[in-house]
Amino acid sequence: MTLALSKRNRLRQFLVLSPPLLWTVLFMFAPYTILVVYSFWRAQFPLAVPDFQFGNYIEIFTDPQYARVLLRTAKIAGLVSLLALLLAFPYAYFLAFKVRKPGLRLTLYMAVVAPLWVSYLLRAYTWKTILGTEGLLNSFLMSTGILSEPSSVFLYNQTAMVVTLTYVFIPFMVMPIYAALEKIPPNLIEASGDLGEGAIATFARITVPLAMPGIVAGFTMTFCLSFGDFISPILVGGPDGLMIANVIAAQFGAALNWPLGSALALVMLVIVLGIITASDRFERLGQARLS
Amino acid sequence: MRRLNKLTGSAACAAIVLTALPALAEGELNVLTWEGYADPSFIEPFEAATGCKVSATYVGSNDDFAPKLAAGGGVFDLVSPSIDSTAPLIAAGFVQPIDTSRIDEWDNIYEKFRASDGINASGEVYGVPYAWGAISFMYRPDKFDTPPTSLAALWDPALEGRISLWDDKSALYVAARANGDADIYNLTDEQLAAAQEKLIAQRPLVRKYWSSAGELVDLYKSGEVWISNTWAGYQSALLAEEGIEVVEFIPDENAEGWMDSFMIVSGTPNEDCAYQFLNMAISEAGQCGVANVNGYSVANPEAARRCMSEEQFAALHQDDPEYLDSLLLWENLGPRLGDYTNAWNAVKAQ
Numbered sequence: 001m002t003l004a005l006s007k008r009n010r011l012r013q014f015l016v017l018s019p020p021l022l023w024t025v026l027f028m029f030a031p032y033t034i035l036v037v038y039s040f041w042r043a044q045f046p047l048a049v050p051d052f053q054f055g056n057y058i059e060i061f062t063d064p065q066y067a068r069v070l071l072r073t074a075k076i077a078g079l080v081s082l083l084a085l086l087l088a089f090p091y092a093y094f095l096a097f098k099v100r101k102p103g104l105r106l107t108l109y110m111a112v113v114a115p116l117w118v119s120y121l122l123r124a125y126t127w128k129t130i131l132g133t134e135g136l137l138n139s140f141l142m143s144t145g146i147l148s149e150p151s152s153v154f155l156y157n158q159t160a161m162v163v164t165l166t167y168v169f170i171p172f173m174v175m176p177i178y179a180a181l182e183k184i185p186p187n188l189i190e191a192s193g194d195l196g197e198g199a200i201a202t203f204a205r206i207t208v209p210l211a212m213p214g215i216v217a218g219f220t221m222t223f224c225l226s227f228g229d230f231i232s233p234i235l236v237g238g239p240d241g242l243m244i245a246n247v248i249a250a251q252f253g254a255a256l257n258w259p260l261g262s263a264l265a266l267v268m269l270v271i272v273l274g275i276i277t278a279s280d281r282f283e284r285l286g287q288a289r290l291s
Numbered sequence: 292m293r294r295l296n297k298l299t300g301s302a303a304c305a306a307i308v309l310t311a312l313p314a315l316a317e318g319e320l321n322v323l324t325w326e327g328y329a330d331p332s333f334i335e336p337f338e339a340a341t342g343c344k345v346s347a348t349y350v351g352s353n354d355d356f357a358p359k360l361a362a363g364g365g366v367f368d369l370v371s372p373s374i375d376s377t378a379p380l381i382a383a384g385f386v387q388p389i390d391t392s393r394i395d396e397w398d399n400i401y402e403k404f405r406a407s408d409g410i411n412a413s414g415e416v417y418g419v420p421y422a423w424g425a426i427s428f429m430y431r432p433d434k435f436d437t438p439p440t441s442l443a444a445l446w447d448p449a450l451e452g453r454i455s456l457w458d459d460k461s462a463l464y465v466a467a468r469a470n471g472d473a474d475i476y477n478l479t480d481e482q483l484a485a486a487q488e489k490l491i492a493q494r495p496l497v498r499k500y501w502s503s504a505g506e507l508v509d510l511y512k513s514g515e516v517w518i519s520n521t522w523a524g525y526q527s528a529l530l531a532e533e534g535i536e537v538v539e540f541i542p543d544e545n546a547e548g549w550m551d552s553f554m555i556v557s558g559t560p561n562e563d564c565a566y567q568f569l570n571m572a573i574s575e576a577g578q579c580g581v582a583n584v585n586g587y588s589v590a591n592p593e594a595a596r597r598c599m600s601e602e603q604f605a606a607l608h609q610d611d612p613e614y615l616d617s618l619l620l621w622e623n624l625g626p627r628l629g630d631y632t633n634a635w636n637a638v639k640a641q
Contacts, residue, residue, distance in 0.1 A: 045625055063633075150514075156498055156515070240494065246639075247636055247640070253355065253358055256357055256629075
């Protein structure tokens, strides 16, 4: 009797779990396995031949161009995350603690999140028309007399990429930070004040530590999303804008070197997983210290 | 009365459509090709005449053909890669041999194209040449006191931030010629490294490497770029429509030439329609079609003579085989493709 019941339970459990399980196996594990297999193959005209060798990985670690692009990608992703944090934290703080009316708070929150509903491509493209030599920014600076002739320093360089990516990914920073700040009980902050701590000390010792999970989550998401981006280099990046995702795309397309492309994709995957693991550790460390 | 007229009118229309119907619905063609190569101006009459419905998917670069076919799925019936990108498709068996006896005007196509390595392999023909042109250079005449005639202009520090190059391995061809290495498709390792260095030296002067025709047009339109390479005839016409004057030129160091052929994807279930398409493509309809839409020169000068004005015929160099011979027609790089792509990536990674 109980055996039959547990069996039926297990069946039900299986039925409930199988769609997501199937999905994960079919669209996550299978492709990644193929990617891993491919990364040991050898490129040979016209496409590739099965093999088991480490040549692709050796090339990635010996040819300096890959390290250079990886470093550049990490630099840009880091700058984007930092800039997004510096903008998003005060905004989320203002939303969580200073805006009293729920309606206004929702409106301001949606103002940040709503752009996510607009195509990413469109949002990135918009920055081209803003930053261009005959773009909005130049027109504005010239009409106010700050510039006498249009400047070309705003577009087609790494700064333009950082600005565009920050704009595109900042919702992913605001959302978790806001969620973390919102959860902080007001009486903690009041208690800190009652015990004689100043505003700055309260902020540094209560608010920031309690918001840390949100900050870490936002930083991680923004970093990983920027790290894998390949549209902004094409749209607003200059001749020095190549990022790792572009190199991977070139290996699968122009170079017809799928094995090297697969190996690069896996190296990138390992880096991103490493960052996620590290941030997870970091967050748990903070949690442990607090409790 | 008016209503009655309308009624009889639509009845007549329906009758015409209905009588026309039995000839239709013979098949469907999925064409993976360049923008303009399946323009409604000549595709709609083709569909009406043959009943073969054409759906076109457009590529942004030659790099898209092999990966799309390698991904499989039997989606496409016809592809139109350039002459340097055909070899992997043939070697991988993605495209099937063409029975040239089924192509009415085969013998009218330029001999140079029919015999080219790019579409011939082990005694079989794999492509029907369609259109060709130069990778010429262009500049804005209002920005130059003396018109540029040499590739040196693309390395002129005075033009810093006004130069653009195609984001393609062909950038190496340009740099190699600027270095004086004319055999651009067979560069030695040293020459390739020198071309790479030359491009790295040029990079601070480059505003942007353009990756699509539309992007290059935008770059000129918004005043970002004054000089670049281009697909002769295409972007300059688009710019002329926008009221921006550009002048194309073939530099002293010469220019590359390209040629696109239509190829039949192996195992297509729509072979009859495919052959009808190929015949249309190199007849007046397809040849003047692409010449009018894209401004490219065409592969069948006989058809061109029948449907072009004398001015257009001359402007597209259809009467001038020497011009065609002077261009460095793209070649497949074979096993060297990886080295070239690698060098170009290294420039951008610098």
